[in-house]
Amino acid sequence: QAQLVQSGGGVVQPGRSLRLSCAASGFTFSSYVMQWVRQAPGKGLEWVAGLWYDGTNENYADSVKGRFTISRDNSQNTLYLQMNSLRAEDTAVYYCAREGLAVGTGGLDYWGQGNLVTVSS
Amino acid sequence: QAGLTQPPSVSKALRQTATLTCTGNNNNVGNQGAAWLQQHQGHPPKLLSYRNNDRPSGISERFSASRSGDTASLTITGLQPEDEADYYCSSWDNSFGGWVFGGGTKLTVL
Numbered sequence: 001q002a003q004l005v006q007s008g009g010g011v012v013q014p015g016r017s018l019r020l021s022c023a024a025s026g027f028t029f030s031s032y033v034m035q036w037v038r039q040a041p042g043k044g045l046e047w048v049a050g051l052w053y054d055g056t057n058e059n060y061a062d063s064v065k066g067r068f069t070i071s072r073d074n075s076q077n078t079l080y081l082q083m084n085s086l087r088a089e090d091t092a093v094y095y096c097a098r099e100g101l102a103v104g105t106g107g108l109d110y111w112g113q114g115n116l117v118t119v120s121s
Numbered sequence: 122q123a124g125l126t127q128p129p130s131v132s133k134a135l136r137q138t139a140t141l142t143c144t145g146n147n148n149n150v151g152n153q154g155a156a157w158l159q160q161h162q163g164h165p166p167k168l169l170s171y172r173n174n175d176r177p178s179g180i181s182e183r184f185s186a187s188r189s190g191d192t193a194s195l196t197i198t199g200l201q202p203e204d205e206a207d208y209y210c211s212s213w214d215n216s217f218g219g220w221v222f223g224g225g226t227k228l229t230v231l
Contacts, residue, residue, distance in 0.1 A: 035220060044124075045158075045166065045209055047220040059218045062122055095165055104213035107156030107171030108220070114165050 002027040002110045004096050009115030012086055022079040022096030022112050030054070030074040033099040035108060036081050038092035048094070049081065064090075086119045093117075125150065125210050127223035134231045137200050141226045143193045143210030149221050153213040155193035157186055160207045160225075169208075170195065197228075205230045 008020035022034070036048040049060045049070040058070050069082040079096050093114040100106020126144040133139040143155055154173040158166035170176050170186040173193065183198045193210055210223040 037220070037222075044225040045211070045222040047222065050219055061219060062217075100168075100171060102172060104153050105156075105172040107168045107177075107211065108158070108166070109168045109171070109177055111165035111167070 004112035006112040006115045009117050011118045013121050014119055017084045020081040020094055020115055024077045029077040033103055034079045035097045037097055038094045040092040088119050091119050122217055125223035127226045130227045132229040133200055139197045141195045141208050143223050145191050145212055148216040149212035149214040150193050151191040154188055156211045157195045158209045200230045
């Protein structure tokens with residue numbers, strides 16, 4: 001059974017950095033596109049970033065472009081999100097998610113448990 | 122990176138049928154179809170359907186999806202108390218190469 005276990009998160013001051021990790025198990029990690037999605041308190045889902053199987057193609061939401069970096073280590077079956085220059089509006093629960101094999105149409109079929117990131121002074 | 126449009130709330134009686142809608146454009150729903158997610162309070166989202174009406178293993182046949190043009194729909198038959206949740210539609214958007222979500226519909230089972 002596929003599983004995504006997240007770590008990282010917490011309270012951080014505006015302008016500081018934080019890194020989230022997402023450890024995958026139960027499937028061939030290197031065969032899947034991976035995504036980060038966030039959810040501000042009481043709000044809906046917002047796509048943050050995505051990364052191709054081998055790390056060669058990455059995309060970002062306009063709201064985080066230039067500040068966040070998505071990466072992966074296929075040898076360690078782990079996805080990362082490096083978040084720099086954090087702002088109050090980045091406060092949210094962050095989820096990693098696996099994209100189904102039918103890229104673009106297969107949906108996000110497995111999700112991590114979520115990590116709360118709070119940006120506050 | 123505009124989002125998809127969903128009604129904020131829908132209320133239906135127990136054992137009735139609810140139909141949730143989601144409107145996008147030809148860069149997302151109209152071209153790539155839609156996937157539907159269910160989220161209970163305090164839990165991560167769960168995929169209910171993808172590619173318009175394929176269901177992951179373990180998802181009840183009471184959940185069925187369809188698409189007509191730029192609008193996708195999720196129909197839930199025989200509503201149960203556990204169906205009370207937030208439902209999000211999602212779609213791949215060709216214009217920016219990422220996922221776009223609807224604002225979510227809160228389904229109340231009366």
